[in-house]
Every structure is written in structure tokens, then in C-alpha cells.
Amino acid sequence: MRSKVCILRVLRNTFRLSNSFFYGISFSMKYVLRAGIILLGLRLSLLEALKLGAIGIPLIVACISAGLFITLYLTNKMKQSMRLGTLIATGTGICGVTAIMATSPVIKAKEDEISYAVANITIFGLTGMVLYPFLANFMFAADPIKAGLFLGTAIHDTAQVTGAALIYDQFFQTQEVVEIATVTKLTRNLFIIAITPFVSYLFFKSSDRRGHENGNMEKALPKWYTFIPLFVIGFLILSFVRTIGDLTMENNGAAFGLISSNTWEGLYTNLSSFGTTYLLGMAMAGVGLSTNFKMFKGIGIKPFYIGFAAAIAVGAVSFVLIFLFGGLITV
Secondary structure (H helix, E strand, C coil), rough: HHHHHHHHHHHHHCCCCCCHHHHHHHHHHHHHHHHHHHHHHHHCCHHHHHHHHHHHHHHHHHHHHHHHEEEEEEEEHHCCEEEEHHHHHHHHHHHHHHHHHHCCCCCCCCCCCCCCCCHHHHHHHHHHHHHHHHHHHHHCCCCHHHHHHHHHHCCCHHHHHHHHHHHHHHHHHHHHHHHHHHHHHHHHCCHHHHHHHHHHHHHHHHHHHHHHHHCCCCCCCHHHHCCCHHHHHHHHHHHHHHHHHHHHHHHHHHEECCCCCHHHHHHHHHHHHHHHHHHHHHHHHHHHHCHHHHHHHHHCHHHHHHHHHHHHHHHHHHHHHHHHHHHHHHC
């Protein structure tokens, strides 16, 4: 999907598109994106998160916190766009491009900022996907749980984590790493429910403070409920539906006491795959086709430095905590 976005960016900047295309692009980035994120909730069961235990979840929280606060701190220190910094922070901390696309409508991000953040996450995430499997084997070769935890917390995007885990399995014949990395990443994705409103609040709070400092006394901070987009609530509801279905399946042999195991698995698998493969794929295509390379000239290279520093920080925090406490986790 990420490579297709890059190809579409090239096409957008090589050929002149008719204005009629931009209605479809706008529709995919606004409505199709939201539907895809909602259906993504069916991939995430809270029962899977519980497998990581009392140590695994704090590890995820620590890595998310490192990605968020280091990115926002450097953005403020280097006097870069706080809106762009917020997008890079959510992409680095939670789940890559999906988190960026979920946050962008809440903070009213511009097209060039969304494209820049997506490019940032894609570059560093793909770099981690290629390098981190070998680094994980070097550091945690004797323990597939630690290796899986590292890949699941240190790499940005879900697809990139899966790719890294498969590379690890192919080179070092450790299938267990694929399962652990996937569970870790999906658990990390659940935090989109809380982090999207949180970083949006921080963004508007910062904008409000800057407005007062510049003599603009108009209140910029919106009402609290505007920080919780409806599609994130939809995501949460479907996540609960998946969790209840799995729980009743384990206890009664049928999801909700009605749906057989094969039917239930096929239902949530096909619906979530439709959301991630087709709907989010259309949204990513919209990102690629809306990207004009001329936009990047006005932004500069500094946000890439910020994204790089945040990516390294998340990997370092993950390594240190797994090295110190990883032995306490049993999956």
C-alpha cells in the first residue's frame, strides 16, 4: 500500500489531473477513510491485549509516550508547525499512517501537512522493517518473546510490523515472533481510542496559548467533545463487538450464542480486511493523488529530523525496557 501511494504521488506530479478527480479524492480522504478506520476495530480484540500481561501493556504505553512527547517537544523547540508535529507524533507513537489519517480531520490538518507526515512515517517505518529484524535477532536471539515485543513496539505501521516479523521468521525460522509482534502491534493500535483526543487537545491547547501570547484573546480551545471523532467511537464499538464475540465463542462455542466459529471468524476477518485493504487503500490513494511536491518546499527538512529522532527514541525505549523487564512477560 505504501509503495502504491508513492507511485500515485509521482503520477500526480507528472500528469495534470482533471478537476473532477479531486471530488473523488476528497470523498475518499474524508468519508471512505472514516469507514475504513471503523471497520479496523474488528481486527482488535481486548482478549488479545490481555495476553501481554501486566508488563507488556506498560511497555507499549512507554513507547507511545516516548514517540508523542519527544516529537512534540522537538517540534516546539525547533519552531515547526505544531499541526504537522502532532501528525508525526501520532504516527510514530501509535499506528503509523492510520493514526495520522485519524487525527488529521480533528485538528484540521492541511493536505501538505498530511502528505509530509505520511512520507515521514513511511520512510522511517520501512527502514525499521528492513533493519530491525536483524537487530532484534542480534539483541534477543535466544528469546522470541522479546524479539516480537521489540518489533511490535519499535516499528510504526501495522503492515510494517507484520513485514518485519515475517522477515525475522524467514531468516531465523521463529514463527512465534510473528504472533507476538502482531498481538503487540494490534494492542498498541487500540490506544488510538485515547491518544487521538489527547493529542488533539494538546494541539488546541498550544494554539490557544500562542494566540494569547500574540495578543489574540479569542478562545481557540474547542469544546471537549469535539476531540472525540465519531469514527473513533465507531472503532471502539466494533472492537467491543469483536471482544464480546470472541469471549462468548470461548465460553459457549458460538459467538453471541448464535454464530458458529467458522462463520464468526470469516465475518470479522472479511469485514476488517475490506476496511483495511480496500477502504483504507482508497484513502491512501487519495493521499497520494492529492500530494503536490511543490508543497514540500515551504515546509523544509526539519520535520524529517524530528521524525527520525522520535523513531530512534521509540526504538531505544523499547530496547531498554525489554532488556530490563522482558523476562517477566509470558505470552
